[in-house]
Amino acid sequence: MQLEERINAFIQLGRFLGQFSSENPERNIEIIHNDAFYDGMLQQLEVATHHNGWFTKDNLSFACESWSSALSEASLQKWVSAYDFNVVAEKRVAIIMAGNVPLVGFHDFLSVLISGHKVVVKLSSNDKQLLPFLAKYLIAIAPSFEEKILFTENRLQDFDAVIATGSNNTARYFDHYFKKYPHIIRKNRNSIAVLTGNETKEEMEALANDIFRYFGLGCRNVSKLYLPPDFNKDLFFNGMFSWQRIINNNKYINNYDYNKAVYLMSNFNLLDNEFMLLKEDQGYSSPISVVFYEHYSSLDSIAQKLEADTDAIQCIVSAAGLKNEIPFGKAQSPDLWEYADNEDTIKFLLNL
Numbered sequence: 456m457q458l459e460e461r462i463n464a465f466i467q468l469g470r471f472l473g474q475f476s477s478e479n480p481e482r483n484i485e486i487i488h489n490d491a492f493y494d495g496m497l498q499q500l501e502v503a504t505h506h507n508g509w510f511t512k513d514n515l516s517f518a519c520e521s522w523s524s525a526l527s528e529a530s531l532q533k534w535v536s537a538y539d540f541n542v543v544a545e546k547r548v549a550i551i552m553a554g555n556v557p558l559v560g561f562h563d564f565l566s567v568l569i570s571g572h573k574v575v576v577k578l579s580s581n582d583k584q585l586l587p588f589l590a591k592y593l594i595a596i597a598p599s600f601e602e603k604i605l606f607t608e609n610r611l612q613d614f615d616a617v618i619a620t621g622s623n624n625t626a627r628y629f630d631h632y633f634k635k636y637p638h639i640i641r642k643n644r645n646s647i648a649v650l651t652g653n654e655t656k657e658e659m660e661a662l663a664n665d666i667f668r669y670f671g672l673g674c675r676n677v678s679k680l681y682l683p684p685d686f687n688k689d690l691f692f693n694g695m696f697s698w699q700r701i702i703n704n705n706k707y708i709n710n711y712d713y714n715k716a717v718y719l720m721s722n723f724n725l726l727d728n729e730f731m732l733l734k735e736d737q738g739y740s741s742p743i744s745v746v747f748y749e750h751y752s753s754l755d756s757i758a759q760k761l762e763a764d765t766d767a768i769q770c771i772v773s774a775a776g777l778k779n780e781i782p783f784g785k786a787q788s789p790d791l792w793e794y795a796d797n798e799d800t801i802k803f804l805l806n807l
Contacts, residue, residue: 659694
């Protein structure tokens with residue numbers, strides 16, 4: 456199976472996913488194999504919303520839109536152009552996926568297959584509907600994929616390398632269990648935003664997307680703010696109101712009520728806009744509905760701190776001119792070459 460054939464299959468998958476990029480999907484008669492898969496995808500999306508209360512129709516359509524965009528021909532060609540795929544000796548790569556946001560393990564799945572390897576997938580119980588169905592669509596486009604894709608609920612065996620994602624606790628287990636295999640083990644990370652006070656209303660509304668999309672459950676969600684000493688927090692809260700609709704989700708608002716009660720009983724000082732809490736805290740990982748913040752004395756000082764804490768940080772959202780920063784609103788729509796934990800997955804796979 457040649458690289459161009461693999462690329463073309465994922466391009467077709469991206470076009471297929473594009474139909475589901477809004478809460479009111481629209482059938483496109485020009486999509487290959489649509490008669491066989493369109494209604495089935497609608498059903499899988501519906502099942503996913505019932506199976507996992509965090510997988511709302513809005514978040515599922517956003518995931519479909521993001522991956523449809525990422526799987527464009529231009530994006531895929533730019534991504535693969537940086538590598539030499541002629542050096543691949545086919546291996547079986549196991550992937551242990553998380554389930555915190557829809558299709559969170561798709562990039563690893565894509566990377567293994569685009570590299571020419573076989574993939575053995577162990578899904579999270581929280582996100583097990585969509586990827587197997589999309590794999591069937593891929594196989595319909597390119598039947599050679601059938602012998603390269605395996606999903607299992609059993610103990611992983613007969614593999615040559617592993618990519619595993621989990622908490623810091625499970626990562627210790629993964630490190631021990633998979634130590635004799637080439638591996639990528641991903642741990643807890645959080646994303647932060649560094650503000651200067653010169654941000655526009657539009658930038659703050661874009662930051663709201665970085666905070667609230669997927670209810671803050673992803674490693675790319677901004678969970679911590681760094682603010683200058685004289686920062687006007689009204690600027691921040693005015694931008695957050697673009698996501699006020701989040702209070703309509705029972706699971707989210709229950710977390711908000713619980714965290715607010717716990718903090719108030721502990722006499723913590725909070726800033727509250729009735730659907731999110733801003734708490735001064737040195738930590739990175741804030742609970743659902745809560746964003747931590749700290750003040751910084753200078754951009755140089757915060758740059759040094761972020762460099763020292765690089766292993767704990769997934770994304771830096773800012774317009775302050777910091778190293779590796781990304782624009783406001785971009786956190787949940789990474790390019791294919793923006794790797795989790797800054798670990799080049801394709802390079803790892805090509806060196807097996």
